[in-house]
Amino acid sequence: MKTVLHVGCGPQHILGSHGFDADKWREVRLDVNPAAQPDIIGSMTDMAAVASGSMDAVYSAHNIEHLYPHEVPLALREFRRVLKPDGFALIICPDIQAVAELVAQGKLLDPAYQSPAGPIAPLDMMFGHRPSLAAGDLFMAHHTAFTLSSLIQACIDAGFGKATGERSALFGLSVLATVKA
Secondary structure (H helix, E strand, O other), X not given: XXXXXXXXXXXXXXXXXXOOOOOOEEEEEEEXXXXXXXXXXXXXXXXXXXXXXXXXXXXXXXXXXXXXXHHHHHHHHHHHHHEEEEEEEEEEEEEHHHHHHHHHOOOOOOOOEEEOOEEXXXXXXXXXXXXXXXXXXHHHEOOOOEOHHHXXXXXXXXXXXXXXXXXXXXXXXXXXXEOOO
16 A cells, blocks of 8 residues: 655545545645644654655645745655655645736636635635635745746756646646656
8 A cells, every 4th residue: 555645734635536546545644733633743844753765645735835935945855855766746736827817807806716615816826815814824824836837846956856737727736746757
């Protein structure tokens, strides 16, 4: 059985989605917020509790944008460090280029899509989910942003052998970074 480290897991589980079949994968959940009840409480910039080369995959969805720009290389190097030689990281985050296009159209506060947390506007994708921030969940603040090319380059700079990705219809980026080239 393979192991996926679900970084910044929040309350969600990923088995059964994104190709992580529950019959073939075991999920280890890591989050900085104890309220998420993760398996490991820790920051994605310092995952010392996770052994080097111990994970088959790292899954990071909508959390790397919560880091400050200077923290992104630390987190990506940590993702790379914990992966086995044939491992990969799947990184999903907002596409600031698509968000900027909406802002340029004057749609800063217009709902761009519906999420389980409610309507999401470009302002939420830029700075963090406003209702969560208003409720005091400051972990939800966004401090950086990515285009497809900048996220791919950040993965390569962090030591991944190869990184490819795509822009999605829902204002997101998906990058698959592999240890091997």
